Amino acid sequence: MHFKRRTLLVLAAALAVAAGAHAKDPKELVIGTSAGPYADQVRLGIKPLLERQGYKVRIVEFSDYVQPNFALAEGSLDANVFQHIVYLNRFAAEHKLALSELVTVPTAPIAIYSRRHKSLDEAKAGTTVALPNDPTNEARALVMLEQMGWIRLRPHTDPVKASEKDIAANPKGVKLLPLEAAQLPRALQDADYAFINGNYALASGLTLTDALRRETISRNYVNLVAVRTADRDKPFARDIANAYRSRDFLAWSAKHQPGYARTD
Structure with missing residues (x-):
């Protein structure tokens, strides 16, 4: 009987602690x-x-x-x-x-920026392009690069899942530099161009009008x-x-x- 009572008390105390741990206004x-x-x-x-x-x-x-x-x-x-x-x-x-x-x-859409160039037309072989390294935002940048004519993706590539492995051709000869999204504004000091997510671009002092090209954002x-x-x-x-x-x-x-x- 004493054992049962002690067990019940311990159980009640444990439940009270658990309830208190999750209590929130x-x-x-x-x-x-x-x-x-x-x-x-x-x-x-x-x-x-x-x-x-x-x-x-x-x-x-x-x-x-x-x-x-x-x-x-x-x-x-x-x-x-x-x-x-x-x-x-x-x-x-x-x-x-x-x-x-x-x-x-x-x-705010993802967009491509540059501190070295005033136009996308200045891209040539060896031009460095920084882009997000997380899969979904990298795909967005790759789709934009294809729209710009800098790369070609394999036929039937899912635009939501595109990766560097899907690049079929690189007619501009650009060099891609995948980086963490938060580092991309700083990459403008070294890379020719950088794709930067809107939140990080604006947080770093860039504006949407500074972009050389902005994404037409989808759902x-x-x-x-x-x-x-x-x-x-x-x-x-x-x-x-x-x-x-x-x-x-x-x-x-x-x-x-x-x-x-x-x-x-």
């Missing part, structure tokens, strides 16, 4: 994002709207494309804003994470708010989605981030 939100335009969207466009509804919003900025999804999956974040659906689906599948799209957000590459799949229908998730769809936010975005793509 439903009006406290932690949103992860990458430095630059998406952090600005949350801080200046979304946070004020959520605070009007009684939320306390904390923003956590990340310098890479890996940690935000792990932090979301483990519960350190309630939502994150930095990626498109192709990246989210691939990352979640590879790492067995139950993450889902909530709502798309105004998105695949419009950025989104991600949440844990189990949280998609919770009130806080609906409130975040509604904030991004609101007239107030859309007016803020049109004023402060003109030219951004949106499909939601």
